[in-house]
Amino acid sequence: MNLFDIVGSDFFKALTGKYQNIFMDCLEIIYSTYRTELSYGVDREIIIAQLTNYFEQSSSDDIQFEEEQDVFRDARSKANEFLRKLKGYGWIEYEFDNSGCAKIIMPNHSISVLQTCIAISEQNEMEYQSEVSAIFSLLTNENLLDRPYSQVIKPVYDRTIVLFTELKKLNTSIRKYIDELTDGQTPEELMEHFFSYNENIGSKAYHRMKTNDNISRFRNTIENRLREILADEQVMQRAIAGYQIIEGENDKIDAHNCVIGIITSIIDYFNSYDEIEQEIVKKHSKYLRSAVNRAKLAFLNTNNLEGKLATVLRNLVTAFENEAENGVFQDVPDDYCRIFNMFPQSFISGESLKTIGINKRIDEVEEIFSAPILSEEELKKRRDMLKKKNEHRFSKSKITEYVMLLLKDRSEIDAAEISINSKRDMIRLIFICIYGRDKRSSFIIIPKDNRISSKGFTFKDFTIKKRVK
Template structure:
């Protein structure tokens, strides 16, 4: 691609420096000023006046370019310098009329790039129906076949290329569109945006593609007419001659190959439409499910920190119970320490959430198996183990019972008075502190400022008291 021989090496400097936003604004003013003109040219004095107005309204700070010692303070000097820079970078050119007045002219490559930048910021979506209808009309108009290449084949190819480029952009843009609606949103905002998204079906372009802009309605006729052109030798001869004249191709065989390649490319594009449509629909469904799951998780993921810590501590206590060889002063295994490497959590990817099936399948009933007979001794042993496990759980009921024993006839007791000889005892002390803040518990916790350091444990002391009934 020989792009810099056309644009020049400094063309993109206007878009990369510290004043890039001002350059963009100036280019937009220049481009917009041509709307009332007969060409992409405008009187320099008129343009200077428009730029001065812009600098007076938007830029009161002094401006100094890195390669220049002069400091620009007034709006006119800023306008003149930015025009000079744009001319040096190759964005604009000067022309002089018969009276010697200067006109600012935009070359064709600058216009093309400004139009592309405008399309990006405006996010215009193609009206697919207008493109497909134009292709259809060109191919079904018999009067245009006297000059088939310039009047039918070339414009059909150009419009087909533009149409499928927009379809591919829609295919790649669905995920970004939904992520923009859902990322970093509260549950309420997620629901609001979900219904907004649902109304527009993700994108107005997607909605049109599935309804009135459906390419399938025209595709068969378009493909049929293109094949008719390929099989009609008289039309092909005219098309080859037209290709040679317009594309400056002297070799007739090469011209014929190019015409056939163009026509078959258009047929290929329309043949691939079903695959593109299925891919767009698949992505649309996938990312919409992801947005819904994100909303569900946001609603379910409450800020109950005590509940989360309670679950973590309960699991730790169970793990320590199974490690009888570990004493109170032993280091905690790395696997447990990693639990406390806290980090912000956002959402689980929609792909990792399995939807609960609602359909039922009728299958053969399995044969009823004969239950194993467990000896009475084993049954009693299992019951005792289950009872022991239940009694040692850090449930609210067990913690309440433990505190009742601690208090007995006392009105209150400090946590520093409770004997701690194992990791399990320390975790139970933490559960006492957690449950004491719950109104359903039989006791209350009153924090104290004193810090306790005992037997390798450090915690802020607190007082336990019976809850008044």
């Protein structure tokens, strides 16, 4: 059936145009009003009072729709007009009781669409543990096999679809954060994305998937129980009969094939879990590497060669962008061209395909060059330089040593207590945050909601605690 045969051709007009946010607020008010009712129906005057209160508090401007000449200024007239529009678009309907009082009801399709919109805006994360535990419990409960299709197979299939849909959404969320990171970001924005990622993705769904909510712990039992159902003739006969009753299938052979297809689909979903998990882990690692590399690039020391080159390139990009915005962008100046004229350029021609001639002239072998032996003083100097360079590396052992020195006899410390006096201090704080999420690390981090600003750097605070073995 066509979607618009159900919802009507004007249904989505409420979600477009300049008043789309007001329409959505009104729908949420109507929907929330139903929570204390026994059904999705409530007196029209109660809804009008709720919407009037909304428009009084919002102090919105005058309302005038494009296709109409009327202008609505007071709150009650706005409430009545938006209610009329929602009825015309098909979001609500009127129902009259025996006393003639009008009740406002929401059709099934309106409730479904609105619930989806609310779920998208709230961005609630699934607790994978609850879903996989429910699937495990349904399959291991022998008392439910008297009606296997309605009590086991169908609910397990529905929950499996929801579970793996959420896993795919997690995969997409990680990719979204990676895409944001690849855009040109200032150091402050880079830090914002990094801590936002760890709070919204890295420290929640990803780490639950790898620890408490690890589906692999239940997968073997789930797959074995499904195969046992397939192999049990009596259970399968009851499942086929249940499928015919619930799904309205008269042909027993078709019902048999559908039941087998549903069970094998569930098994296939759990078989594909390793592939989904590997892709999520790979993207998660890719994000962390990108964050660290970009942090290093953003905070490059301008006194070394890499820092100077980065500064030159950033200035050139800024100059080009300014010229383009002012409409005077022309050929690149000769001074800029000379900067990049490091190597001579050649081009491919027809003669490029010729075979290179072999030089038959035999030259005398040059005397073998022997490198000069370094003096003890020079050797010691180079060793000291190498040692100093290694001391400045942010290796896991050095970060762990630094954290243990901070904690000393304490069990925990907030990041806000750590002095941030330079870019190097900020990068070290990032590495503490990264290494603290490794389950093999000697310490853990716990994100907090408050923001810390110090020496021009802004980041979300977190607590560092010693890991209890």
